[in-house]
Amino acid sequence: xxxxxxxxxxxxxxxxxxxxxxxxxxxxxxxxxxxxxxxxxxxxxxxxxxxxxxxxxxxxxxxxxxxxxxxxxxxxxxxxxxxxxxxxxxxxxxxxxxxxxxxxxxxxxxxxxxxxxxxxxxxxxxxxxxxxxxxxxxxxxxxxxxxxxxxxxxxxxxxxxxxxxxxxxxxxxxxxxxxxxxxxxxxxxxxxxxxxxxxxxxxxxxxxxxxxxxxxxxxxxxxxxxxxxxxxxxxxxxxxxxxxxxxxxxxxxxxxxxxxxxxxxxxxxxxxxxxxxxxxxxxxxxxxxxxxxxxxxxxxxxxxxxxxxxxxxxxxxxxxxxxxxxxxxxxxxxxxxxxxxxxxxxxxxxxxxxxxxxxxxxxxxxxxxxxxx
Ligand SMILES: *Cc1c(COP(=O)(O)O)cnc(C)c1O
Numbered sequence: 001x002x003x004x005x006x007x008x009x010x011x012x013x014x015x016x017x018x019x020x021x022x023x024x025x026x027x028x029x030x031x032x033x034x035x036x037x038x039x040x041x042x043x044x045x046x047x048x049x050x051x052x053x054x055x056x057x058x059x060x061x062x063x064x065x066x067x068x069x070x071x072x073x074x075x076x077x078x079x080x081x082x083x084x085x086x087x088x089x090x091x092x093x094x095x096x097x098x099x100x101x102x103x104x105x106x107x108x109x110x111x112x113x114x115x116x117x118x119x120x121x122x123x124x125x126x127x128x129x130x131x132x133x134x135x136x137x138x139x140x141x142x143x144x145x146x147x148x149x150x151x152x153x154x155x156x157x158x159x160x161x162x163x164x165x166x167x168x169x170x171x172x173x174x175x176x177x178x179x180x181x182x183x184x185x186x187x188x189x190x191x192x193x194x195x196x197x198x199x200x201x202x203x204x205x206x207x208x209x210x211x212x213x214x215x216x217x218x219x220x221x222x223x224x225x226x227x228x229x230x231x232x233x234x235x236x237x238x239x240x241x242x243x244x245x246x247x248x249x250x251x252x253x254x255x256x257x258x259x260x261x262x263x264x265x266x267x268x269x270x271x272x273x274x275x276x277x278x279x280x281x282x283x284x285x286x287x288x289x290x291x292x293x294x295x296x297x298x299x300x301x302x303x304x305x306x307x308x309x310x311x312x313x314x315x316x317x318x319x320x321x322x323x324x325x326x327x328x329x330x331x332x333x334x335x336x337x338x339x340x341x342x343x344x345x346x347x348x349x350x351x352x353x354x355x356x357x358x359x360x361x362x363x364x365x366x367x368x369x370x371x372x373x
Contacts, residue, residue: 001359001360001363002310002311003310003311003312003351003356003360003363003364004312004351005312005313005314005349005350005351005353006185006312006351006353007353007355007356008184008185008189010355011249011353011354011355015241015242015245018241019238019241019242022237022238022240022241023234023237023238025037025237026233026234026237029233031233032232032233032234033230033232033233034056034230034231034233035233035236036233037233037236037237037240038056038231038232038233038236040236040240041056041196041231041236041239041240041243042054042055042056042196044240044243045180045196045198045243046198048162048163048170048243048246049158049162049163049170049171049172049173049178049180049198050169050170050172050173051170051172051173051178051198051199051200052199052200052202053198053199053201053202053204053205054196054197054198054199054205055196055197055198055199055205055208055209055212056194056195056196056230056231056236057194057195057196057197057212057229057230057231058193058194058195058228058229058230058231058232059181059183059193059194059195060088060157060159060179060180060181060182060183060186060195061088061091061092061181061195062195062227062229063159063179063180063181063195063196063197063229064088064089064092064129064155064157064179065092065095065096065227065229066197066208066211066212066226066227066229067155067177067179067197067208068092068093068096068098068127068155069096069211069226069227070204070207070208070211071126071127071153071155071176071177073093073096073098073126073127073153074096074097074098075097075098076098076124077098077099077124077125077126077127078098078099078100078101078122078124078125078126079093079098079099079100079101079125079126079127079128079129080101080102080103080112080117080120080121080125080127080128080129080152081093081100081101081102081103081112081128081129081130081131081157082102082103082104082105082111082112082130082131082321082337082340083102083104083320083321083322083323083332083337083340084105084110084133084317084320084321084337084339084340084343084344085131085133085157085317085321086159086316086317087321087324088159089129089131089157089321090102090321090327093129094326094327098126099124099330100321100327100330101120101122101125102321102322102330102332102336102337102340103116103117103120104116104337104338104339104340105337105339105340105343106139106339107339107342107343108277108279109133109136109138109139109277109279109282110133110134110136110291110343111130111131111132111133111136111137111138111139112128112130112131112138112143113339114138114139114142114143114145114146115142117143117146118146118149118150121146121150121152125150125152126152126153127152127153127154127155128143128146128147128152128153128154128155129154129155129156129157130143130154130156130157130175131157131159131160132156132157132158132160132161132164132171133160133161134160134161134276134287134288134289134290134291134316135160135161135164135187135253135285135286135287135288135289136161136164136278136279136282136285136286137161137164137165137166137171137279137281137282137285138156138166139166139279139281140166140167140171140174140175140281141167141281143174144174144175147175153175153176153177154174154175154176154177155175155176155177155178155179156171156172156174156175156177156178156179157179158171158172158178158179158180159179159180159181159183159186159195160181160186160187160288160289161187161286161288162180162186162187162188162246162286163187163246163247163250163284163286164282164284164285164286165282165283165284166281166282166283167281167283168283172198173200174200175200176199176200176201176204177197177198177199177204178197178198178199179195179196179197180195180196180197180198181194181195182194182195182196182235182239183195186288187246187249187250187253187286187288188239188242188243188246189242190235190238190239190242191234191235191238192232192235193235194231194232194235194236194239195231196231210223210224210226211224211226211227211229212226212227212228212229212230213226213228213229213230214226214227214228248354249354250286250287250354252354252355253286253287253288253352253353253354254285254286254287256287256290256352256353256354256356256361257276257285257287257290257352259358259361260275260290260350260352260361260364260365261275263361263362263365264292264365264368267365267366267368267369268369268373269368269369269372269373272294272295272298272372273292273293273294273368273372274292274293274294274346275292276290276291276292287352288352289316289349289352290349290350290351290352291316291347291348291349291350292347292348292350292368293343293346293347293348294346294348294372295346296342296345296346298372299315299345299346299347299348301371302348302368302371302372303315303348305367305371306348306364306367306368306371309367311350311351311363311364311367312351313348313349313350313351314348314349315344315347315348315349316347316349317344318344319344320337320340320341320343320344322336322337322340323341350364350368351364
C-alpha cells in the first residue's frame with residue numbers, strides 16, 4: 001500500500017460526470033473569459049466568506065497582487081507579512097515595488113505573531129498581510145487593532161484556508177481584502193490556476209474589477225495600469241460543481257486530523273512528535289495541511305524514510321523568505337526570525353486529503369513511529 005500526499009483522482013471519480021457536463025456547457029456556449037459562470041462563482045464564494053463582494057482572478061498570487069495594485073501600494077511603501085509562508089505572499093509586495101517587512105510567526109499556529117507587529121510599523125507602512133497557514137485562522141483581533149491604530153490596510157492571505165473561521169466568523173471577512181487560491185492542491189481546487197479576491201467593502205469591487213482587466217473602463221480607456229488577471233469560465237464551471245462538496249470534504253479532513261491525533265498519541269513516539277495545535281480562536285480549522293514537528297536533526301531521515309516507504313510527505317517551507325536568495329537585498333540574516341527558521345527545520349506535512357482511509361493513516365503513523373524509534 002502506498003499513500004500519496006494528495007490524491008485528486010479519488011476526488012474526481014465520483015463527480016466526473018457532473019464536472020464534464022459543466023465543462024460541456026461552457027464549450028457549447030464558447031464564452032471563455034469571465035461571463036455568467038464567473039459571476040455566479042463570485043456570488044457564491046462571497047456568500048461562503050460572509051462578505052458582499054468578490055472578484056474572480058487568474059490565481060491566488062494574482063489575487064494578492066491585484067489587491068496591492070488596487071490599493072495603490074508601490075515604491076516607497078512598506079508591507080508587513082511573515083517569512084514563513086508560500087513565496088507569493090512576499091513576492092507580490094516586491095513586484096509592486098514596495099518593501100517587504102517581515103514579522104516572525106507564533107510557533108503554535110505558524111501565523112504572524114500580532115505582538116511583534118507594532119514595533120515594525122513606520123510612517124511608510126501601508127498594509128499587513130496575515131497568512132492563515134495550513135487551514136487555521138491567524139489571530140485577527142490584535143492584528144486588526146494594530147491596523148486600525150496605524151491606519152493600515154489588512155489583506156488576508158487565505159489561500160490555504162477557505163471556510164476557516166476565527167471566533168465564529170469566516171476568514172476574509174475581517175480585513176479590507178481576502179485572497180483565495182483555487183490551485184489544484186488547495187481545499188477547493190480548480191483544473192488549473194484560479195483565485196479570487198473577496199472584500200467586505202463592496203465599494204472596493206469596482207476598482208478591483210478595473211485592475212483585473214488592464215485598468216480598462218470603458219472599453220479601451222485606461223485610467224490606471226492594471227493587468228490581465230481574469231478568471232476563465234472553464235475554471236469557474238469546475239469550481240461551482242466542487243464548491244457544493246467543499247463542506248463535506250472539509251468535514252472529512254477534520255475527521256482525519258482527529259484520527260491522526262489519536263493514533264499519534266497512542267504511538268510509541270508520542271513524546272517525540274509535535275502534533276498540530278488548534279488555537280482557541282480557530283473555531284473552524286479546515287486542515288489544508290497536517291504538519292508535525294520532529295527534532296531538526298531527525299527530519300531528513302524521516303522524510304527520506306517515508307519517501308522510501310511510498311508515503312507522501314513534504315516540507316512547507318524549507319527556506320524562510322528572509323533567507324531566500326532573491327530577497328538578499330532586504331538584508332535578512334539567519335537568526336532574525338527564530339520561530340520561522342525553527343519551523344522550516346522541524347516541520348513535515350503528512351497526507352490529510354479527504355479520501356484518505358483509516359488504514360492508510362494507521363500505516364503513516366506506524367511508519368513514522370518505526371522510523372523515529
Ligand atoms: C498557494 C498559495 C498562494 C498562491 O496561490 P496560487 O493560486 O498558487 O498563485 C499564496 N499564498 C499562500 C499562503 C498559498 O498557500
